[in-house]
Amino acid sequence: MKSEIRVRFAPSPTGSLHIGGLRTALYNFLFARKNHGAFILRIEDTDQKRSVLGGVEEIIKTLNAFGLKYDEGPILKNGRLDEKGDSGPYVQSKRLKFYQEAASKLVAKNFAYPCFCTVERLEDIRKQQVQKNLPPGYDGFCRDLPSAESQERVKKGEKHIIRFKMPKTGQTDADDLIRGKVSFKHIFLEDAVLLKADGFPTYHLANVVDDHAMAISHVIRAEEWLPSLPLHIQLYQALNWPMPEFAHLPLILGPNRKKLSKRDNDTAAKDYLKDYLPNAILNFIALLGWNPKTNQEFYPSPENLAADFDLKKINRAGAIFELKKLIYLNRQHLRAQDPIVLAEKVGLGLSPAECQKFLPLALDRAEKLSDIPKSINFLLTDEINYSKDLLMPKHINSETAVKENLTLIHDFLKEIPQTAWNNQGDFKNNILAWIKSQNKTNAEMLWPFRVALSGLEKSPDPFEIAVALGKKKTLQRVEKGIAKF
Incomplete structure (x- = not known):
């Protein structure tokens, strides 16, 4: 029987969720939905110094705003933090006993050891390594202390941390679902800290303990955690726990092909909601690394994305964040709304x-949500303000000629029956045929007509505007245009 698919998104509450984090959440969500599995939210707040007040609530609200519904994890209930699911607590600071138990087990099995080195000693070692052009790292000073001595010092309350005893020879191999086979030589790996002096775990220990406890089947996370993979694999083996499968996502790059920064639009994900539809943003970031291998780019909803999603179709190379692509997709999503x-x-x-x-006129040109009110304000007001000069086509200098043309248009429109205004195509054809019958050009007739209706240098065509305004308002606006001469 195939085991249940369970994935997690495990952000730290250190501030607003950015685009990279949102993409990680999305890929986990899509993978879970595609495979009828569970999507879990877990809060990794073991770095208490960096955690910010309200950070957990901010993460929950952001995921909710994008419609990424998770099956287990912290939730907001009547404005207060609560939880849903049977594998909690889902906040790491509430799970300290599990990490301490795991650390004790590793020490007892000789896979980890207490380290009593002071901050000053570690700093001196680092300085010496830099001077000798050696890679910085722990020198293993406490690694081979006799067990009895270590236990006695711990018993006396001497300040210490717990380090993992990384093998000094050989290598750790892994099969990454995106990158294929990856190998890490142990000679380049130091004895990492598992448990800090204050009893809080590091990311590495907490991550492995929680993924095991929550039966996570697939760890889908950012490429920046790839160097941690050998340590995590060694921890699973030392604890004799089954390992999940791993998939490390490619970086999101700025236009300069360097890791995306705030300068390159890596602002808080929620800030994009001011101008872009949630599903347009998800559509865009889904394609930052994932290629559906079809011509399809427009996905109306996360459910549509999930139907096609496949981890094997994620590229290894970094994906470039192009704002123009987001704008392009947002226009499609706006029109589909x-x-x-x-x-x-x-x-x-x-x-x-x-x-x-009115909305179809706005969507002809609108790229962002904030464009829509600006695009149709001229339709909603009784008074539009513009100068007489704007009514003048570029190739006509005679005010008299422009006034006469507007008068001709007004008189013709007045005779068109109300029923003819109901079909934009017929309405347009009637006017164009009439202009031709008057031996006039479209440019000299339609420019002042459009400006009289919109008051703008750039706007939808006059036929769309006239049909939207209706006969009465159209005639009134043309009359006001004539009155400017």
């Missing part, structure tokens, strides 16, 4: 009929 839902989202306060009539 229900106009009524979209109008409510951007706070337009339109009736359902107005949504159906």
Whole structure:
């Protein structure tokens, strides 16, 4: 029988969730949904100095805002932190006894040892290594202390940490689901700290203990944790625990092909929600490393992404964050939205009929959510302000000619029956045919017509605007344009 798929997203509450973290959460979510497994949120707050007040709540709210629903983990219930699931606690600072038990077991089995070296001694060693051009790392001073001596010093309350006794020879091999076979020679690995002097674990011990306790089947995490893999594998083997499968995600790179930074748009993920739809952002970051191997780029929802998602289709090389690609996908998502839902989202306060009539005009040009109100404000106001000069086509200098053309348009529109305004295609064809019959050019007639309706140098075409405004408002605006001369 195939074991259950269980994955986790395990951020630290050190601030807002950024794009890289959101992508890690998304890939875990997609993998779980594709394989009918469980997606777990776990908070890794063992570095108490870096944890910020409200950090856990911020992570939960961000995942909720993007619709990444997890099956187990911390939740907000009536504004307070709670939990759901049977494998908790899901916050590491509440699991200290499990890490201390694991550390004691490793020491008893001679896979770990107490280290009594002071901060000053460690700093002196590091300085000497730098002077001799040696790789920095612990020199193993306490590694071979007699067990009886170590136990006695611990018993007396001497300050110490627990280090893992990394083998000095051989290598650790692993099969990464994205990178294939990877190997790490032990000669380059130091005896890592597992338990700090304050009783808190390091990431390495807590990570392995929790993944085992929560029956995690696949560890999908950022490439930056790849150097930690040999230590984690050694810990699993020392504790005689079954190992999960590992997948290390490629970096997200800025335009300069270096790791994405705040300068390169790596701001808080929630900040993107001001201008971009949640599903557009998820669509975009899903493609930062994952290639569905088809021509499809537009995925309306995370559920659509999950249907195609495959870890084997994630590239090893870093993915470049291109804002223009996000804008491109956001435009598609905007156009696919229900106009009524979209109008409510951007706070337009339109009736359902107005949504159906006005939103399509905004979406012709809108790239971001913030563009939508600006794109249709001219339709919603009774007064549009613009200068007479804007009515003048570039190739016409005669104000009299422009006024006459606007008057001709007004008189023609006045005679068009109301029913002809209901079909934009027919309406457009009627006007274009009439312009031709007047021996006029489209440029000299349509420019002042469009400006009179919009008051803008750039806007949707006059046919769309006129149909959206209706006959009465269209005639009123053309009359005001004529009155400017």
